[in-house]
Structures are given as C-alpha cells and as structure tokens.
Amino acid sequence: xxxxxxTGGEQxxxxxPVSGAxxxxxxxxxxxLMVEGESILKxxxxxxxxxxxxxxxxxxxxxxxxxxxxxxVNPDTINxxxxxxxxxxxxxxxxYILGALLPxxxxxxxxxxxxxxxxxxxxxxxxxGFRALGAEVYIDHGIVEVKAKKLQGNRIYLDYPSVGxxxxxxxxxxxxxxxxxxxxxxxxxxxxxxANYLNFAGARIRGVGTDVIKVEGVKKLHxxxxxxxxxxxxxxxxxxxxxxTRGDVFVRNVLxxxxxxxxxxxxxxxxxxxxxxxxxxxxxxxxxxxxxxxxLPHPGFPTDLQAQMMALLTQVNGPSLVIxxxxxxxFMHVDELKRMGADIKLDGRAALIKPxxxxxxxxxxxxxxxxxALILAGLxxxxxxxxxxxxxxxxxYENIEDKLRGIGAKIKRVSE
Ligand SMILES: CC(=O)N[C@H]1[C@@H](OP(=O)(O)OP(=O)(O)OC[C@H]2O[C@@H](n3ccc(=O)[nH]c3=O)[C@H](O)[C@@H]2O)O[C@H](CO)[C@@H](O)[C@@H]1O
Ligand SMILES: C=C(OP(=O)(O)O)C(=O)O
Numbered sequence: 013x014x015x016x017x018x019t020g021g022e023q024x025x026x027x028x029p030v031s032g033a034x035x036x037x038x039x040x041x042x043x044x045l046m047v048e049g050e051s052i053l054k055x056x057x058x059x060x061x062x063x064x065x066x067x068x069x070x071x072x073x074x075x076x077x078x079x080x081x082x083x084x085v086n087p088d089t090i091n092x093x094x095x096x097x098x099x100x101x102x103x104x105x106x107x108y109i110l111g112a113l114l115p116x117x118x119x120x121x122x123x124x125x126x127x128x129x130x131x132x133x134x135x136x137x138x139x140x141g142f143r144a145l146g147a148e149v150y151i152d153h154g155i156v157e158v159k160a161k162k163l164q165g166n167r168i169y170l171d172y173p174s175v176g177x178x179x180x181x182x183x184x185x186x187x188x189x190x191x192x193x194x195x196x197x198x199x200x201x202x203x204x205x206x207a208n209y210l211n212f213a214g215a216r217i218r219g220v221g222t223d224v225i226k227v228e229g230v231k232k233l234h235x236x237x238x239x240x241x242x243x244x245x246x247x248x249x250x251x252x253x254x255x256x257t258r259g260d261v262f263v264r265n266v267l268x269x270x271x272x273x274x275x276x277x278x279x280x281x282x283x284x285x286x287x288x289x290x291x292x293x294x295x296x297x298x299x300x301x302x303x304x305x306x307x308l309p310h311p312g313f314p315t316d317l318q319a320q321m322m323a324l325l326t327q328v329n330g331p332s333l334v335i336x337x338x339x340x341x342x343f344m345h346v347d348e349l350k351r352m353g354a355d356i357k358l359d360g361r362a363a364l365i366k367p368x369x370x371x372x373x374x375x376x377x378x379x380x381x382x383x384x385a386l387i388l389a390g391l392x393x394x395x396x397x398x399x400x401x402x403x404x405x406x407x408x409y410e411n412i413e414d415k416l417r418g419i420g421a422k423i424k425r426v427s428e
Contacts, residue, residue, distance in 0.1 A: 016399040016413060018390030019422035020372060024259035026419040030247045030266055030291070031057040031410040032081065032240035036202035038105035039179045040209045040240065041065055044085035045074060045112045046187060047213050049235035056083045056240060057410040060403065061103040068099045068106055072113075086235070087116075094121035097154075101126040103407070107135065107156070107176065111183030114147060114158050121157045128379035128404070130315075131339035137174045141181035144168045145188050163188035165229055173198040173223065173309045179206060185227040186215045194225040200310040201270045205241045212236040244270040245316045246409060247292070249384050252320045253416065254294035255283045256327055256392045261419055264291040273313040277303050277321070281328060302332035302365070309338070319345040319385035325365045326354040327392050334363045345382035348375040352389050352397065372397040380408045387412070391421055400428075 032055030041062070044051040056062060058081065066083070069076045073091035077084045093113060100106040104127025113120040127133065135156070139149045144167075147160035165188045170177055178198040185192035197203075199221055207220035213236045216228035247266040254261035255278060268275060268287040275285050275292070282300045286293040302325060307315040315338040325332040326349060336342050343363060346356050352375065355368040372395035377383025383405035390397030399405075402425070405412060413423045 013400065013428045014402055014425055015428055016387065016402055017424050017426055018372070018387060018397045018399070020370070020391055020393035020395065020397065022257060022391070022420050022422055024254055024257045024261050024391070024416070024419040024421060027262045027264055028250045028415050028419050029264045030242045030250065031055065033202055033205070033243035034059055034061060034408050035105070035175070035200070036205040037062060037240045038065055038103070039108045039183070039202070039206045040238065041069065041083065041085065042105070042108035042112045043183060043206060043210060044235075045069065045072070045087045045090065045109065046116060046183065047233040047235045048088065050084055050086040051213070051235040052237040053083045053085070054081065054237065054239040056081050057243065059410055060407045061105065064099050064102045065106065068095045068109065071096050071099065072109070090117070093117045093119050095123070097123040103127060104133070104176070107138065108179060108183060110138070110142070110156065110158050111180035114142065114160060114184050115163050115187035118161060119157070119159045121155055124154050124156060130342040130379055135176070137170050137172065137177035138180045141168050141177055142184060145181070145184055145192065165190035165192040165227065167193045167195065169195040170197060172196070175200050175203065178203055178225070182207065182217065182225060182227065185229060186210055186217065186233070187231075188229040190229055192227040192229070195223065197223050197225045198309060199223060201241060201244065201267070209236070209238045212238060242266055245314065245381070247271060248274045248314070248317045249320050249388070249409070250415070251278065251285070251292060251294045252317075252324050253388055253391060255296055255300070256324045256388050258296040259419070260295040262291055262293045266291040268292050272311060274317055277305060277313065300328040302328050302330035302367070304333040306335040307338050315339055315342060316381050318342060319381040320388055322346070322356070322363065322365060323349060323385040323388040323392070326356070326368060326370060326389070328367060330367065332365045334365065336361050344378035345385045348378065348382065348386055349389055351375055352393055354389070369394065371395055374398045374400070377401045377404045380404045384409065387416070387423070
C-alpha cells in the first residue's frame with residue numbers, strides 16, 4: 013500500500029498545470045462506443061478511473077489504445093453487452109455504458125456502479141429516463157439490465173438536476189427516434205463537453221449548459237477527434253493549495269468561467285485572483301477571513317470542492333459555515349482534519365469551522381476529494397502528515413505529487 017508524506021510550511025510558488033477533466037473524459041470515452049469508426053480523444057488524464065474504464069471497453073470487444081494522454085477507441089468490434097462487475101464497481105462513470113450501448117445493441121447489462129461513498133447514490137432518475145424513451149429496465153442480483161427494440165424520443169423532467177442521469181439520457185436520446193427534451197437538466201461544463209463531442213460526431217443536441225436540453229435523434233454517428241476540457245476541480249484544488257500556503261501560483265490550463273463560484277468565494281476571503289486566458293494567478297497578500305458556503309448543482313459552489321475549501325477555512329481569521337446540500341455523507345474528511353487540530357463542529361449537513369493551527373498527523377483518505385483536502389491541510393500544517401488510502405486520490409488527480417513538488421511542496425509517495 014502506498015501513502016503520501018507531506019512536510020508542511022512551504023509557501024507554494026510558480027506554475028502548475030491542470031490535466032483534462034476526469035468527469036468529462038469518462039462519459040466521452042463511453043460515448044465513443046456509439047460512433048462508427050475510430051475516435052481520437054486528446055488530454056485524457058492518466059487516472060485509475062480511466063484505466064479501469066479502458067478495461068471495460070476492451071472487455072466489451074472495442075479496440076482501445078491509450079498513450080501520452082491520447083486515447084483511440086474503435087467500437088466496430090464490440091461483441092458483448094455486459095460489463096464485468098469487478099471493473100464496474102471501481103468507478104461511478106461505468107454506468108454510462110448503459111446509455112451509450114442501449115441504442116446500439118438494444119440490450120445492455122451493467123452491475124450497479126461504484127465511485128466515492130459520499131452518500132446514498134440511487135440511479136432512479138437514469139432509469140426513469142430510459143423507461144421514458146421506451147426501454148424496459150430490470151434490476152436483479154445487483155445487475156441493471158436495460159432493453160429496447162427501439163428508442164423513441166420523449167419529454168423527461170428530472171426531479172433533481174443529476175449529472176449522471178442527464179448524461180445517460182442524453183447518450184440514449186442521441187440515437188433515439190424523434191425529439192427528446194430533458195427538463196431540469198444538469199448544467200455542468202462536463203456535459204457541455206460531452207455534447208460538443210457528440211455534435212462533432214453528427215448528433216443534433218441543443219441547449220446544453222442550460223436546464224433544457226433538446227435532442228433530435230440521428231441514425232448514426234462517425235468517429236472524430238476531440239480535446240477534453242481542463243479539470244475545474246483539479247484546478248480549484250491547486251488554487252486552494254496556493255491560498256492555504258499563502259503562496260503565489262499560476263494555475264495553467266483553466267477555464268475560469270467554469271470556476272466562477274470558487275473565484276467569488278476566494279475573493280470574498282481576501283485572496284487575490286487574476287483571470288488570464290491561459291489560467292489563473294492566485295496569491296495572498298493580506299489576512300484571509302472566513303466565508304459561508306453552500307454546495308449546489310452548477311453554477312453553484314461545487315460539492316467536489318467542498319472538502320478542499322474546508323481545509324482552507326480552518327486557516328483563516330474568523331468562523332465559517334459550510335452547508336453540503338448535494339451529498340448527505342460528504343463530511344468524512346472532518347474527523348481526519350480534526351486529527352490535525354482543526355476546530356469543526358458538525359450538525360447534519362452543516363459544518364461550523366473555527367480557525368485553529370494544524371499539526372501533521374497520520375490520516376486516511378476516505379474518498380477522492382477528502383484525500384485532496386488532507387493533502388492541502390498537510391501543506392499548511394506544522395510537521396509531517398501521512399495520508400493513507402491514496403488510491404482514492406489516484407482516481408481523480410494525475411501526478412498530483414509531482415505537480416505539487418513543481419511549485420515547492422515537500423510531498424513524496426512511499427510504499428508501506
Ligand atoms: C463521475 C461524475 O461526474 N461524478 C460527479 C457527478 O456524480 P453523479 O452524477 O453521481 O451525481 P448526481 O448529480 O447524479 O447526484 C446529485 C444528487 O442527485 C441524487 N440522485 C442522482 C441520480 C439519481 O438517479 N437519483 C438521485 O436522487 C444523488 O443522490 C445526489 O444527491 O456529479 C456530482 C455532483 O456534482 C459530483 O459530486 C461527482 O463528482
Ligand atoms: C465524487 C466524485 O467522483 P465519482 O462520482 O466518480 O465517485 C468526484 O469526482 O469528486
């Protein structure tokens with residue numbers, strides 16, 4: 013088992029690059045299964061989730077290569093309609109093969125997926141969408157089976173703007189007959205990136221990025237080349253790393269329009285942020301103050317940055333209140349931050365954070381972003397922090413320790 017050792021107290025300075033977005037790459041890799049011929053995807057991050065998804069595609073019979081952040085997929089040789097449980101349980105996004113393969117094969121089976129244990133993660137809205145398009149859905153012994161002789165477009169209202177449900181329905185609707193309208197759709201930038209890929213490939217999708225998505229079904233798609241958008245959550249994590257160490261860092265390859273809510277909150281705290289075309293410069297030139305945060309679907313404050321922001325809020329002047337509205341169990345980092353000296357009180361979905369000095373400790377990454385928060389806390393803590401269970405972090409951050417070392421962090425990966 014590997015762990016990370018961090019010696020805190022270094023002010024981070026310099027430039028740090030951001031990789032392609034995990035949560036855009038994963039659905040787009042699945043969408044390549046819908047096209048005829050080869051797709052070439054650029055800026056695919058080298059992550060555990062991506063490697064596992066690549067194996068799922070290969071197990072279905074697709075031809076896949078992945079070198080130097082470029083993935084090539086040719087699905088013309090697909091000869092299976094069921095993804096293996098052992099791989100599916102390792103990542104959330106594996107269930108996008110349902111929406112991608114249903115119109116192509118008329119039948120697809122997939123185990124209930126894995127992903128971070130941050131709450132009860134139902135898929136009722138995905139299934140409601142498939143049924144509305146005319147599919148039959150069965151769940152038996154933990155396997156979801158979706159069948160349809162023909163998919164027919166429909167009007168689908170999502171009770172919650174679920175990212176995953178919006179994506180799965182969008183995928184299936186792209187090759188359905190007639191028009192589909194998804195109302196109360198999620199507006200995350202990763203969905204826009206997916207729709208851009210599909211539209212280049214011949215789909216007819218309008219309205220992505222708003223809460224009403226309209227899809228005119230097409231008969232077939234063709235392989236194209238596509239570059240994945242930068243990972244806004246990785247970028248936000250490095251922006252917070254700059255602030256928590258009172259550093260001065262240029263975070264390269266950032267679309268700052270994807271991070272408006274984080275930038276507004278960091279500015280409210282007193283952090284200096286300059287938005288440039290290639291990225292954002294983050295520096296701290298005055299004492300920082302506490303702020304209140306409520307996580308919400310995009311364009312609200314992202315739940316995937318809540319844990320990292322909480323680490324920063326332990327290191328400012330004055331109290332802060334964080335309310336998590338998206339996931340009911342996304343405060344697992346709190347106990348670990350407390351081991352490091354943080355003063356945090358939890359009440360249901362609210363966390364009250366008061367400033368307190370952090371000291372290095374042995375802590376466990378309970379999920380992906382909790383792990384990132386512990387690295388950030390370690391960078392600001394006095395002494396050495398040891399983060400275990402780092403496989404969670406490797407699901408979502410490409411070369412995080414090399415990148416942080418590049419801006420002066422004392423961090424290394426060691427085997428236990
Ligand atoms: C691979 C990926 O992109 N993961 C992201 C995606 O997860 P994911 O797509 O799983 O998140 P959703 O937007 O679907 O879930 C948000 C909320 O909707 C609920 N819900 C969801 C589906 C459903 O059928 N029924 C239902 O009730 C969930 O329990 C949760 O409370 O968006 C989340 C919210 O921004 C992020 O934290 C995850 O990083
Ligand atoms: C929760 C996350 O991922 P997943 O949905 O893949 O578990 C995340 O990226 O923060």
